[in-house]
Amino acid sequence: MNATPLTVAVLGPGGVGGLIGALLARDGHRVVCLAGEETAAALGRDGLRVESAQFGDFTAAVEADTRLREPVDAVFVTVKQTSLEQALDRVPPPALGGALVVPLLNGLDHLRLLRERYPSAGVVAGTIRVEATRTAPGRVEHTSPFVDLELAAPLDGFAEQLRHAGLGVTLRSDETAMLWDKLAFLAPLALLTTRHRADVGSIRSDRRPELLTVLDEVTAVARAAGAPVTAEAVLSFFDRVPDTMRSSMQRDAEAGRPLEVDAIGGAVLRAGAAHHVETPVTARLVAEVARLTAREV
Ligand SMILES: NC(=O)c1ccc[n+]([C@@H]2O[C@H](COP(=O)([O-])OP(=O)(O)OC[C@H]3O[C@@H](n4cnc5c(N)ncnc54)[C@H](OP(=O)(O)O)[C@@H]3O)[C@@H](O)[C@H]2O)c1
Structure with missing residues (x-):
């Protein structure tokens, strides 16, 4: 007590x-x-x-x-x-x-x-x-x-x-660093697993070039926003999580629930625009995930 x-x-x-x-x-x-x-x-x-x-x-x-x-x-x-x-x-x-x-x-x-x-x-x-x-x-x-x-x-x-x-x-003493530590991993995880209807293991092996590009884009935005995040560090974490890991956005998509794609992917795009960092692949993934419906998944 x-x-x-x-x-x-x-x-x-x-x-x-x-x-x-x-x-x-x-x-x-x-x-x-x-x-x-x-x-x-x-x-x-x-x-x-x-x-x-x-x-x-x-x-x-x-x-x-x-x-x-x-x-x-x-x-x-x-x-x-x-x-x-x-x-x-x-x-x-x-x-x-x-x-x-x-x-x-x-x-x-x-x-x-x-x-x-x-x-x-x-x-x-x-x-x-x-x-x-x-x-x-x-x-x-x-x-x-x-x-x-x-x-x-x-x-x-x-x-x-x-x-x-x-x-x-x-x-933590640095709000920006704390939020981006989470988002720099979560945004690529959520967008790629949901878009490709695949677990982390498949994304790592079958979609590696796309994964690397998204990590580069998202971590460039994070650094421009003031967070000391590197693509290498996030990739090393990505490479250590279990093959079978899936994202909650993916589970929401499968269940036909509303997706937090604006909060997670949209936030990266808005921060990229604010800091003049190009995010074309992330933007495509956000648009593709936003179009998903329960029937399509
Ligand atoms: N779940 C996880 O493992 C996890 C892990 C890390 C981060 N997060 C993040 O945490 C946040 C919450 O996720 P969650 O998984 O806990 O969601 P959740 O299980 O869907 O819970 C959301 C709750 O909000 C309630 N709610 C919806 N509209 C409401 C309204 N207008 N007024 C009051 N309550 C309302 C729902 O009520 P009802 O029960 O009546 O439907 C539900 O109890 C999300 O941003 C998610 O990304 C979740």
Whole structure:
């Protein structure tokens, strides 16, 4: 049990948000999940159910609402980018006040949106490394033996509380470097596996020239944006992940769900344009993936 319980809201209690909310609630924090009516009703009734390779199976009681109505210490924003704008209506700026806002979405551009919308709040850039799937409202399957957050702020006390609940937390001092470390790997992975309907092993062997070109483009944009990322370092990581690895964008495409292609690929193109870096192959892949429909996949 945590000695100094926090009140934490989770906007979008799916794979990522459900796991974080359940771990915090299990550790004695007050967790308020913000969701649509049906999901909020299920969570209020049954709590969050986690089946986890790392933590075992457990159920945690949480509160649930369709809107934030009272002050909280922190809000984790864990919706997908495709539903972000709509979901933020559940968090009125006056209710949020000066709370910490921790978005864990993939991509870059949500940070500006959140900072414009919540000027009094402390919006902290975050990333997460995990494999967690929402299998039904309030039910999460956590299949990776880790759940690792990076936060770009000197939040030692907050990080310690998250670690106590079971989360891995690294604090970073450079937001741009942190975000691009993730995106420089994720964008090529997501675009190539989704476009070619192939796992990493096939991309590495059958599509290597295209992989190398995309890595060159994306890391050139990252460096122009101020992140010390090299194509060699990302390729070396790419070459070490398991052959069977697939991307969540690929799984979303197969299931006919909306794709975060704008958040992940579009963000690279926008940053490239802003810094005058050419990204023709990445642009083609973004366009091709954006055209995919569930029927075509
Ligand atoms: N899952 C992973 O392993 C993983 C790993 C790294 C990064 N990420 C990133 O984390 C972010 C979240 O991904 P995820 O996989 O956790 O997504 P997810 O499982 O689809 O969960 C999203 C949640 O948002 C909720 N939601 C949708 N529209 C909403 C609205 N208008 N108001 C309130 N809640 C709303 C959904 O509610 P319902 O339950 O009612 O549908 C769902 O619970 C994405 O940017 C993803 O790229 C995910």
